[in-house]
Amino acid sequence: MNSSPVYASIDIGTNSVLLLVACFDDNQLEVLDELQEIPRLGKGVDSDKNLHPESCERVISVLKNYRAYLEQNYPELIDEVIVTATSAVRDSSNRNQFLEQIFQETGWEVRLLSGDEEAETTYSGAISVLPYQNKKFVVLDIGGGSTEIAGGNGLVLNSGISVDMGSVRFSERYLLNDPPTRDQIEAVRSEAQSLLDKNSVSLQGFELVGVAGTVTSIAAILLGLNDYQAEKINGYRLKRSDVQRFINEFAKITSREIEEKYSPFLKGRGDVITGGLIILDEFMKLFEFDELTVSTGGIRHGILISSLNL
Template sequence: MRLGVLDVGSNTVHLLVVDAHPGACPLPAHSHKTELRLAELLDAEGSITGHGVERLVAVTAEALAVAEDKGCEEVLPFATSAVREARNAEGVLARIKDETGVDLQVLTGPEEARLTFLAARRWYGWSAGKLLLLDIGGGSLEVAYGMDEEPDTAVSLPLGAGRLTAGWLPGDPPDPAGVKALRRHVRAEIARTVGEFARFGRPDHVVATSKTFKQLARIAGAPGSGEGRYVQRVLSRTSLEEWVPKLSAMTVEQRRGLPGVSPGRAPQLLAGALVAEAAMDLFGIPELEICPWALREGVILRRLDHLPTG
């Protein structure tokens, strides 16, 4: 069957169309993205602005039309931190449903972490052993750990690259004092959770998902997307520690010139690097592997698990 998964995130609204059935690997058939940056369309009280709601409704309707054109039998719509934390989330969701018919399901932070963990576990299989997962989104950082498809523990922290850039790094290039203050803040937030994971012992394999990690690995020398999804891509803490001061000194335009860095994500790259560096340091991770599957694939896999076989 052909499924669509509609991901309303802090940075983009992304429709992923796949051909899938229970017991088989979902095969990507089409991708439709719109850069919306919901995290930046908030008023002083934390509500999505009128313009932001209008844009979200229009983009959702557009994605639904694309899903119909591509022959999707079912669309799985969900939203993450930007909608979840908006003060007017209930009204926004009601309006989307009234005007588009889409019943947008809002995932909690731990749900995001668990579904992303499921995708990583299915990608690497049981041979990966105890798996530690890191995911940096626009609004939050998810961390999950476990032996099975359901993690033993999963947390979501308000350390997304978009959120931190808007709140802590307004300059271009950023003020060194602001970078230092953000570094302290990020490390203090992550350090509170380390003990919760340490009691389960050392992981056998550490993986990361998200555009932020993919771009950091790419500038550190990992193969580009043109070499295919099955090529191994790794990011070492040593390389990341070398890149953080370089990124701190760059303007947004200079970051856009780096290999694999998309223009829209360039402003957030430094904040994402600070979070990645802190997580790898505090969790004692010398190197991690980039996982091609993430939250959208986790949502698809969970849906397939509930379909009858045969």
């Protein structure tokens, strides 16, 4: 049994809320436990600039369940959990009320990450769980509300940006039919191209690493898994041709049909997965990547690394 100190972190994203329990052995992060729920906090935030009360309640319900899970399985961690929030909370006018509500109902203070901090923690978290780390990487994190693009050498981040495009944001803005029309799909492509062009840099010699639900879900499906197995998903090489194939398939069926055919991995993602894949496809096209390496790491991993100064 591992005697190293154990830590926990929670990432409140636009679409999902993720719990990580991990320890560090010789400065290497070792994942002990992970939970995922998809309460869709960012629903409507792009248009309203406000967190909806129902969305807030769904997130707080998930946090309470995570607290109960930790109390049962890792009681020593309860007061030490690092909780972060990102794009949906950043963009909302009522974020302070929501963060106060979380504190009142769970006892946890939430750290609201800036776009730069989000890119930085995503990068270190993504690379930390890969079996090899001595390369030049660019990490792409397609979230619900924003997309982080971070480049570095091994575990050291050189630069990162946050772009206001994401699977929930673009799906709510453009993909209004179910299934979406051809014109709506082209609108997502056009806006993604425009935003990426503004942030275009040379990525020649870099290896592309993809994180978050858009890429991990598709990797799990292609691997033929029946449940989420991080050790098998990490390091999977996702080809752009497969991304395009799924876009073409999903564009012809409803979100409900997507979720039914590809449960459990696309449960709660059926109406936003196409938007996320289009962003991914446009990135790979612009920067000439034929494939990417999938990582199950992310903010929840990176925030533990940074908090421990590893």
